[in-house]
Amino acid sequence: MQYLGPPFVFGFTMLMDNISIASPNAATTAANITYWMGVDKFYVYSGRVETLPCTLRNYVFNDINRSQLDQVVSGTNEGYNEVWWFYPSASSSVNDRYVVYNYLEKVWYYGSLNRTAWLDSPLRSGPLGAFGIQGSYLNADIDASTTSIPLIDVSSYPSSGTITLDSEDISYTGVNVNTEELTGCVRGVNGTTPATHLAYTHASYKIPNQVMVHETGTDDQSVSTSIPIRAYVSSADFAIEDGNQFGFVWRMLPDLTFSGSTGNNPVVTMTVEGRQNSGTNYFNSNSPTVTLTAVIPVEQYTGEIYTRVRGRQMRFTIDSNDLGVTWQLGAMRIDVRTDGRQ
Numbered sequence: 001m002q003y004l005g006p007p008f009v010f011g012f013t014m015l016m017d018n019i020s021i022a023s024p025n026a027a028t029t030a031a032n033i034t035y036w037m038g039v040d041k042f043y044v045y046s047g048r049v050e051t052l053p054c055t056l057r058n059y060v061f062n063d064i065n066r067s068q069l070d071q072v073v074s075g076t077n078e079g080y081n082e083v084w085w086f087y088p089s090a091s092s093s094v095n096d097r098y099v100v101y102n103y104l105e106k107v108w109y110y111g112s113l114n115r116t117a118w119l120d121s122p123l124r125s126g127p128l129g130a131f132g133i134q135g136s137y138l139n140a141d142i143d144a145s146t147t148s149i150p151l152i153d154v155s156s157y158p159s160s161g162t163i164t165l166d167s168e169d170i171s172y173t174g175v176n177v178n179t180e181e182l183t184g185c186v187r188g189v190n191g192t193t194p195a196t197h198l199a200y201t202h203a204s205y206k207i208p209n210q211v212m213v214h215e216t217g218t219d220d221q222s223v224s225t226s227i228p229i230r231a232y233v234s235s236a237d238f239a240i241e242d243g244n245q246f247g248f249v250w251r252m253l254p255d256l257t258f259s260g261s262t263g264n265n266p267v268v269t270m271t272v273e274g275r276q277n278s279g280t281n282y283f284n285s286n287s288p289t290v291t292l293t294a295v296i297p298v299e300q301y302t303g304e305i306y307t308r309v310r311g312r313q314m315r316f317t318i319d320s321n322d323l324g325v326t327w328q329l330g331a332m333r334i335d336v337r338t339d340g341r342q
Helices: 057-061 066-071
Strands: 002-005 009-011 027-030 033-037 042-045 049-052 073-077 082-087 097-102 107-112 117-119 128-131 161-165 168-172 174-176 181-183 186-189 202-205 210-213 231-234 247-253 267-275 283-286 289-291 305-311 313-320 333-338
Touching: 027 073, 027 082, 033 073, 033 082, 073 117, 168 181, 247 267, 247 313, 267 305, 305 313
Parallel strands: none
Antiparallel strands: 002 009, 027 033, 033 042, 042 049, 073 082, 082 097, 097 107, 117 128, 128 210, 161 168, 161 202, 168 186, 174 181, 231 313, 247 305, 247 333, 267 283, 267 289, 267 313
């Protein structure tokens, strides 16, 4: 749309037809290029409208609640050259997942996170995200020993957490959307007392709706006691001689830095897995740890790891799930030798 002149004359130019947008807030602009989520694919506008190639398209659109697409929100994380979308999975009535496109490296990644709004600003050190949960009500009376809490609707609750019924706190470890129950419940946590509760008692989620500051610190501080944020990266399968020969991994030379970690002894776990053929399961995993000791400079790390993993195809994973740990992966080396054809 272009303004042509007074009093209120506008002209319109058709750029593309037969496209879609998931919600009014599903579009965002980064580096003068506009990105948005459609109902079955992603799009980009950089002077012309194009489909944005997405390696996670099936993961996103095969498991999305299409009746709640209006809740999709998008935003940027300019400090890391990223565009984010938050959307509800098929079993959720609120946004519980995200998918990220790094427009500089042209890669996609994904995860689970409840965010109902997003704002990135050059005036702040990191983006702001809103955490929002839709509460529900008891579907029946319960006594003080009930360990599966029946609710009218469980689809908005995270997969684990704590709810409050009257003055009692109850933790849970699972959400059964088929029976509309919170499962694995522990009654009377946080110093409260188990009690009976009547049907239609409000089941409020323990964490209130709030604004989260992102890209600050190393841990999840949305709860009263900080919890670690799991960080991992897993490679695609690799092989030698196009998979005609088995490979034997006997040594790895890690290239890691723990710069920025606040823990006294930050640790990551490196896992190497092999499989016989591309269609078989992984086996013979070996998980040595790479540690930074407290008595050497932060730049010095474990030099070598010896392992024994055999397979026609292999992959490696680096994972951390401890408080105060942040790490960066460099150009690590994996020594593989041929080990026969069978």
